[in-house]
Amino acid sequence: MGQILVIKELIIMNTGNIDLNKDVIEASMSCPVLVDFWAPWCGPCRMLGPVLDSLHGKAQGRWKLVKINVDENAEAAAVFGIRSIPAVKLFIEGEIVSEFTGFHPEEAINGWLEEQIAKD
Numbered sequence: 001m002g003q004i005l006v007i008k009e010l011i012i013m014n015t016g017n018i019d020l021n022k023d024v025i026e027a028s029m030s031c032p033v034l035v036d037f038w039a040p041w042c043g044p045c046r047m048l049g050p051v052l053d054s055l056h057g058k059a060q061g062r063w064k065l066v067k068i069n070v071d072e073n074a075e076a077a078a079v080f081g082i083r084s085i086p087a088v089k090l091f092i093e094g095e096i097v098s099e100f101t102g103f104h105p106e107e108a109i110n111g112w113l114e115e116q117i118a119k120d
Contacts, residue, residue, distance in 0.1 A: 020076055024066055028091035032063040032117055037080070037087040039071050044103040045086040051106045052088070055113065063090075063117065090116050 018024075027033050036052055038045035049067070056065040070077040070085060080089065080096075089099040090113070098116045100109075 018068065018073055018076055020079060024091055025094045027064060027066075028094055031061075033091040034063055034065050034113070035080075035089045035091065036065065036067045037070050037077055037082045037085050037089075038067060039069060039085055041071075042085050048086045048088075048103050051104075051109060054106060055110055059113075063113070092116075 024033050024035055034052065034056075036045075036048065038049060040046070052065055052067075056063070068076050070082060080087075084101055086103065087099065087101045088109075089096050091097070097119070098112070100112070104112075
């Protein structure tokens, strides 16, 4: 299992293979899980990361954020068919309910998240 850092409910998985079933699917049964597939060499990923961190900080525990470095977790990226990054997928009750790719401004992502979580 890779290194897992937990900071104020923010789950960042940086190395090794993660347990997708436990860390994403099972976790989404009790709370929505937003998964950010990224890489350190990806410019848009480096722009999106702080936006997602900011939104997560403002969410007051309404959803969890999992960041998966595709270079270090190629198997996880393959499972979800990640072909371009950043790729963001929202899991609720074990299912992907919505997703987007590329950089989007904070206001747009916040609106998207609020709409998706309200459906739950």
